[in-house]
Amino acid sequence: MGKQDGSARQVSADTVDSWSAPILHVDLDAFFASVELLERPELVDRPVVIAHNSARSVVSAANYPARKFGVRSAMPLAQALRRCPHAVVLEPHFEKYRHFSSIVMDVFDQMTPSVERLGIDEAFLDVSGAGKVLGSPADIARLIRARVREETGLACSVGAAATKFVAKLASGRAKPDGVLVIPAEQTLSFLHPLPVSALWGVGAATEQALTRRALHTIGDIAVTPLDSLQRGLGDALGLRLYELSRGIDPRAVTPGREEKSISHEVTFETDVVDDAILHRELLRLSNRVAVRLRSAGLTGGTIALKLRYADFTTLSRSRKLAEPTDLGRAIYAEARSSLEALGEHPPVRLIGVRAEQLAPAGGEALALWDEHDGWREAERTIDGVAQKFGRDTLRPASLFSKAPPERPA
Numbered sequence: 001m002g003k004q005d006g007s008a009r010q011v012s013a014d015t016v017d018s019w020s021a022p023i024l025h026v027d028l029d030a031f032f033a034s035v036e037l038l039e040r041p042e043l044v045d046r047p048v049v050i051a052h053n054s055a056r057s058v059v060s061a062a063n064y065p066a067r068k069f070g071v072r073s074a075m076p077l078a079q080a081l082r083r084c085p086h087a088v089v090l091e092p093h094f095e096k097y098r099h100f101s102s103i104v105m106d107v108f109d110q111m112t113p114s115v116e117r118l119g120i121d122e123a124f125l126d127v128s129g130a131g132k133v134l135g136s137p138a139d140i141a142r143l144i145r146a147r148v149r150e151e152t153g154l155a156c157s158v159g160a161a162a163t164k165f166v167a168k169l170a171s172g173r174a175k176p177d178g179v180l181v182i183p184a185e186q187t188l189s190f191l192h193p194l195p196v197s198a199l200w201g202v203g204a205a206t207e208q209a210l211t212r213r214a215l216h217t218i219g220d221i222a223v224t225p226l227d228s229l230q231r232g233l234g235d236a237l238g239l240r241l242y243e244l245s246r247g248i249d250p251r252a253v254t255p256g257r258e259e260k261s262i263s264h265e266v267t268f269e270t271d272v273v274d275d276a277i278l279h280r281e282l283l284r285l286s287n288r289v290a291v292r293l294r295s296a297g298l299t300g301g302t303i304a305l306k307l308r309y310a311d312f313t314t315l316s317r318s319r320k321l322a323e324p325t326d327l328g329r330a331i332y333a334e335a336r337s338s339l340e341a342l343g344e345h346p347p348v349r350l351i352g353v354r355a356e357q358l359a360p361a362g363g364e365a366l367a368l369w370d371e372h373d374g375w376r377e378a379e380r381t382i383d384g385v386a387q388k389f390g391r392d393t394l395r396p397a398s399l400f401s402k403a404p405p406e407r408p409a
Contacts, residue, residue, distance in 0.1 A: 006064050011178035018138035020184035021160040022128035023253060025167040026144060028104065029155045029176040031121035032061035035100050036090045038153050047087040051077045056267050056349070060092045064176055097121075100152050107147045111140055116253045122171075124164055126253035141179045162187060163249035165200055187247040192219030199244055201237060209233065221245040262300070264288040265352025271310045272348045278339060283332045285353040290328035293355060299324035300355025303334035307342075308350035317341070318356065326361055 012018075028034065032050045037043055047066035051057045057077040069084035081087060101120045108115045111134065114126035127140045134140045141158040148156050155177040159170025162184040170190075174180035182190045195217060196202055196210045213232060215221050221229065222245040230238030243249070264285045272278060282305075293300060304318035317338040325331060335353045 006176050007068070008173065009175060009178060010173045010180055012138065012181040014138075016138055016181045017183055018136045018141075018160055018181045019131070021162055021167075021181050022126060022131075022137050023161055023164055023167045024125040024127055024137060024141055024144075025159045025161075025164070025171040026108065026123055026125065026141075026156050027158075027171045027175070028121040028148075029157055030061060030063045030067075031100075031154070032092060032097055033063040033066075033090075034154050035096050036093070037063065040090070043088055043090075047071070047084045049077070049080055049084070049087045049089050050092050051080070051089055052091060053077070053089045054269055056269050058267060062087075100154065103152050104148055104154070104156070107144060107151060110147075111144060114253045114255050116255060124167065124253045138179065138181050141181070145177075145179065163247065164251050164253065165244055165249040166191065166247065169194070169198060188222070191245065191247060192217060192222060194218050196221060199241055201240055201244075206233065206237070218245045260358065261304075261354050261356045262289055262292045262296070262298070262358065263304075263306075263352055263354035264292075265306060265350055267308075267350045268348065272351075275339075278348060278351060279336055281351055282335045282339065282353060283328070285351070286332035286335055287328035289353050289355050290326055290331055293326040293358075294361070297361050298358045299326045299361045300331070301357030301359060302355070303331050303338075304354040304356055305335045305338040306350070306352035306354065307339075307345070307348055309346040310349050311346070312349070313346075314350075318354075320357075324357070324359055331355065 033048050036050060037048065040048075044063075045065060047069060048063045049059055049066055049071060050061040051059045055078065059071060059073050059075045059077055059080050061073055062071040062080070066080075066084055066087050069087075071080045071084050071087065077089070081089075097120055104121075105115070105117060105123065108123055108125055112125050112127050112130045114129070116124040118124065125140075125144075127134070127137050130140060131137075134143060137160045141160055144158060145156055148154055157171050157174040157177060158179045159167040159172070159174055159182070160179070161167040161170055161182040166182050166187055170180040170182050196215055197207050199218060199221070202210070209232060210216075210221070213224075215224060221241055224242075226238065226242045229242050232238070233241065266281055266285065289300075300321070301324040302318050302320045304316055306314070306316050308314045319334045319338055321330070321334065331353060
């Protein structure tokens with residue numbers, strides 16, 4: 001699909017006929033970096049990397065000047081600085097990102113009730129019912145970009161198409177700060193020259209499997225018989241790529257998509273072998289997850305532990321709870337049990353806790369005798385103090401030590 005540094009940018013003329021392209025994908029450009037640069041405008045034209053400035057940190061985001069040097073999110077910071085030694089490293093501030101995200105999502109909601117949030121910085125919109133009021137899909141795309149810039153100072157790119165898959169491809173092609181409309185009748189001419197890696201579901205292994213069969217572009221897949229694809233890739237993936245290569249994507253925009261999980265994780269400055277340190281970090285992370293659950297009015301029915309070892313091997317272990325919870329102490333107990341069940345383990349580079357199977361709190365009646373009543377009252381008291389005086393004003397005594405940089409997900 002081209003480089004992510006803007007060098008393959010493609011945008012539509014203002015006169016494009018967009019009425020057959022009512023599905024919009026809106027994506028904020030280099031979101032974390034752009035938010036930080038609102039307060040550092042002197043750095044806009046310089047390479048900027050968002051990461052905790054430590055030896056074991058990974059890149060959370062990079063602006064477009066940094067991307068031209070090959071810097072990417074999730075890359076170790078040390079590697080990023082080898083590629084771009086003159087990059088400016090700025091600390092991330094996730095509270096600010098959530099604040100600006102809420103403003104942008106409000107803009108989307110004012111355009112159409114059919115908004116499907118994909119994360120903190122992107123969403124699908126179905127504007128097929130907004131034409132009489134706001135104009136064509138291209139008009140609405142331009143209006144969204146203007147409103148987002150006016151209310152936040154941030155830039156976004158918009159893809160418009162007849163399907164979600166093509167709209168998302170188009171927004172990526174329009175970056176940075178552009179609009180690309182793919183009318184329905186131009187879907188195949190847009191898709192077929194693109195590399196197979198642009199298809200949804202094609203990772204490195206699948207790409208290699210396709211290229212071994214001399215399938216290099218989406219157009220190559222489109223002329224391949226379905227049974228041949230399914231023999232090589234399996235029934236489900238073969239059918240999906242067969243349909244996508246022909247512009248077939250029946251998925252509708254689904255408003256009000258709920259979070260599927262809430263997690264926090266930390267990367268240590270040095271690999272950790274001491275279980276006491278791991279237990280302390282599990283408690284810290286469990287409390288962070290619990291705070292986010294309570295603030296969202298949710299509970300988690302399954303608790304997952306994530307570990308990444310020094311050799312970058314990553315594993316996950318999950319446990320289903322007898323009763324859903326929003327309490328840090330209960331989350332910690334399950335995560336710690338999962339860790340202890342592993343027995344001896346290699347040095348740990350990263351540890352994380354995730355709550356899954358989320359559901360609205362209060363959906364289940366409380367038991368007559370709840371062993372967590374005392375902790376529930378204590379944690380809710382901490383929530384109240386945190387709202388007034390800051391998140392770390394009150395916390396368990398075992399956590400009064402410097403925490404490694406953490407990353408919510």
